[in-house]
Amino acid sequence: MILCFSHLRWNFVHQRPQHILTLASTANQIVYFEEPLFEVVPQAFMRSNDVSQSIRVVTPVLPVGTTPHAADAVQRRFLDTIVAATHQDRLTTWYYTPMALRFSDHIHCDVCVYDCMDELSAFKDAPPELVQMERRLLERADVVFTGGQSLYEAKRSLHRSIFPFPSSIDFTHFHQARAGGVDPIDQADIPHPRVGYFGVIDERLDADLVAQTAMKMRDVHFVILGPVVKIDPKGLPRSENLHWLGSKDYAELPRYLRHWGAGWMPFALNAATRYISPTKTPEFLAAGIPLVSTAIVDVVRTYGAEGLVEIADADDVEAKLRLVLARPRDHLWPQVDAYLLDMSWEKTWSAMADHIEHARSTRSILPFRRSA
Known part of the structure; x- marks a missing residue:
């Protein structure tokens, strides 16, 4: 036992x-x-x-x-x-x-x-x-x-x-997002292009960066999935192009991700994130989502070093997000699949x-x- x-x-x-x-x-x-x-x-x-x-x-x-x-x-x-x-x-x-x-x-x-x-x-x-x-x-x-x-x-x-x-990575599960499907009801009316994040929303998320980026990129809609813990939900930024859709079951995630143009991991760079190795990094990639992340050490020296994830800070996050949104969705799929092959x-x-x-x-x- x-x-x-x-x-x-x-x-x-x-x-x-x-x-x-x-x-x-x-x-x-x-x-x-x-x-x-x-x-x-x-x-x-x-x-x-x-x-x-x-x-x-x-x-x-x-x-x-x-x-x-x-x-x-x-x-x-x-x-x-x-x-x-x-x-x-x-x-x-x-x-x-x-x-x-x-x-x-x-x-x-x-x-x-x-x-x-x-x-x-x-x-x-x-x-x-x-x-x-x-x-x-x-x-x-x-x-x-x-x-x-x-x-x-x-x-x-x-x-x-x-x-x-x-x-x-549960590759088969997230790989479903590469195929077509019906947009979930609570996401269907959100305009494109969309940039998405999924995961726990706590002190590790850089709320100021989210707010600033949403303000700069008014034509882009940011979809955020996940439960809010240890922070006051009232303190989260609000705007017409920020969509906080709440927690979703694991089984539902591919249904949401398949309709995003890019993924984003806007983590704060603080003590709580110094040693994290986000599970969502390979999950985004297996889903076929072009991904931008702040400079989390384990992301930078693995996925970033391999050219699979764009690393951005507050000064160039808009440029990096627009870069990946402009690419064909399958731009890096062969390299991604080869990298994730032994990561089950x-x-x-x-x-x-x-x-x-x-x-x-x-x-x-x-x-x-x-x-x-």
């Missing part, structure tokens, strides 16, 4: 955890343990959702007003129940958030994995103790994966067995599984036992 601790809701945005753990579930039972929800309930309970025969999402539901100490104690008790109920011989703990150690550090496992997607300590509203908790997790983990090359370089001296796994999530999971199995075979620990 893989017992995964995550700060991300399973049904929030379909991204790295869902891709990897869905593949892992073909040979493992998965329990995806989310951060708690606080609701008006008389007592704490576990809300379970079987999203497949081998993936169960567990969400602790705690009464409003539960203290952090009490929340940790309740979640520790819930974990003991989950681990005691499993009849499998092997247990892998998988962490996306170091904060989960507060209530899970008593669990004995065969292998402990830390899949470090981002530098979470640099994100808005990060817990002050996050850096200390990550140090503890790095001491405990048998193998560490990072969500990009820059993040790997920043952390490789902190662990003996750490490996970079940048964002991969299946290949990523296979390599991860090999590292985990190696850690399992070489780890020297006490005989496995479930938590008391």
Whole structure:
């Protein structure tokens, strides 16, 4: 069994955890343990959702007003129940958030994995103790994966067995956007040309750059898909050629992308974006969308260096967007397809599984036992 601790809701945005753990579930039972929800309930309970025969999402539901100490104690008790109920011989703990150690550090496992997607300590509203908790997790983990090359370089001296796994691509899914199809209803009346963005809308998005660019390019309409988190939606720029269409299901994305003339990743250059390796970069490219990005390090030295993504700042973003809008849509498809050929999530999971199995075979620990 893989017992995964995550700060991300399973049904929030379909991204790295869902891709990897869905593949892992073909040979493992998965329990995806989310951060708690606080609701008006008389007592704490576990809300379970079987999203497949081998993936169960567990969400602790705690009464409003539960203290952090009490929340940790309740979640520790819930974990003991989950681990005691499993009849499998092997247990892998998988962490996306170091904060989960507060209530899970008593669990004995065969292998402990830390899949470090981002530098979470640099994100808005990060817990002050996050850096200390990550140090503890790095001491405990048998193998560490990072969500990009820059993040790997920043952390490789902190662990003996750490490996970079940048964002991969579900090529077949996004490739659908290269074929024709009916425009979604909420996008159908938006004039062309269109420039689009999809993803979480938070402090990593450069709202000022979006506003300035929309003002300069009045003839272009900017479509933005995704949930707004950690920032006030009222503070987002508004204009007649800016269209905030909200969150969309992963399955729906190709239907929107096929009707965009270009893609744009207007990330702010700040601490929260220093180490990101955006999953949407290969997704845009697989969809056949010409792409412009701000100077995110991992994008610049991979896709930018290969000439697959135009890199722009505030001074030349209009010129770069007009450049890609003027190109034939299939201008770079042969080069893009060749570059993405070996970047499947299946290949990523296979390599991860090999590292985990190696850690399992070489780890020297006490005989496995479930938590008391």
